[in-house]
């Protein structure tokens with residue numbers, strides 16, 4: 001593989017990930033559902049506005065949000081990624 005080919009492929013990866021991450025950010029415990037104030041797991045961008053929803057309210061509004069949203073980041077898989085504090089010995 002030539003140096004030029006390597007450089008081209010790196011540039012292509014960077015620009016692709018920039019497009020993907022234009023709206024992406026990692027949701028944290030301080031992100032709260034607009035509807036109920038619970039921890040948010042889904043970001044939806046509607047008309048340029050950044051809306052966060054808990055899994056419950058995202059599922060409730062999903063049918064309406066999907067066609068309106070220019071971007072959705074569903075991070076609800078994180079709900080179950082918690083250290084178990086009740087693991088039986």
Ligand SMILES: [Zn+2]
Nearest residue numbers: 033036054057
């Ligand atoms: Zn909610």
